[in-house]
Amino acid sequence: MVDRTRIEHDYPATAQTIWELWTTAAGIEKWWAPDGFTVRVDRLDLRPGGELVYTMTATAPEQIEFMRSAGMPLSTESRKTFTEVDGPRRLAYTSLADFIPGVEPYEFLTTVELEPTDTGVRVVMTVDAMHDDVWTQRLIQGRQNELANLAAVVADR
Template sequence: MTLAQESVRITRTYPTTPERVWQLWTTGEGIARWWSPDGFTVEVDKLDLRPGGELIYTMTATAPEQIAFMESHGMPLSTRSRKKFVEVAEPGRLSYTSLADFIPGVDPYDFLTVVELEAVEEGVRVTMTADAMHDEEWTQRLAAGRANELDNLGRVIDADS
C-alpha cells in the first residue's frame, strides 16, 4: 500500500459527557441515529459489545445522489457491514476492526478504528483514528464519511439537549 497517509484522524468536541457519547456509540438505538453518512440509513442487526464481539449492521443508500453513486460503481444499495471489537473501555476508549468486503475488484481486508473520549472543559473531545484504506481515493472517502458521521453525532447531541 503506497499512501500519502497511514491513518485518518478526526477530532470533534461536543457539549455533553463522555457517558452520553459512549451510549450513542455503543447501543443499537444510538448507532441507528447517527452512524450513517448523509443519504444513508443504518439498521443494527447484531451488537455484542465486548472484546471479540461483533457489530453487524445494514447500511442502505436512500438519497438519490447516493443511490446514483452506488449504481454507477456497480455496488449494491444495501451493504451488510461487520465490525469486531478489539477494545471496550467504558467510557473512554473503543476500538474495532471493520471488514472492507464491499469494494468491487478489491480483496476483502480489515482496518482498525480507535475512538477516544476525553472529558474537557467544553464537554467531551472525541478523537477517531482509522487506518488508511487500500488506496488514496478510498482513504479520502473514508475520511469524508467519518467526518460526516461525527457531524451527525453532533446534531443528535444538540437535538437531545
C-alpha cells in the same frame, strides 16, 4: 498514502452520553450513517471479540446513483469486530472492507477515544488507511460526516 488519520470533534455532552450513542443499537441508528444513507443494527455484542453487524442502505438520489454507478448494491451488510471496549473512554474495532468491487476483502482499524474537556467531551478518532488514496479520502469524509451527524443528535437532546 496516509497510514493513519486522526479526526477530532468536541461535543457539549458527557463521555457517558457519547458512549451510549456509540455503543447501543438505538444510538448507532440515529447518527452512524453518512448523509443519504440509513443504518439498521442487526447484531451488537459489545465486548472484545464481539461484533457489530449492521445494514447500510443508500436512500438519497445522489448516493443511490453513486452505488449503482460503482456496481455496488444499494444495501450492504457491514461488520466490525471490537478489539477494545473500555467505556466510557476508549473503543476500538476492525472493519471488514468486503464490499469494494475488484478488491480482495481486508480489515482496517478504527480507534475512538473520549477525552473530557471543560465544556464536554472531545472525540478523537484514529482510522487506518484503506487500500488506496481515493477510498481513504472517502472513509475520512464519511467519518467526518458521521461525527457531524452525531453533533446534531447531541444538540437535539
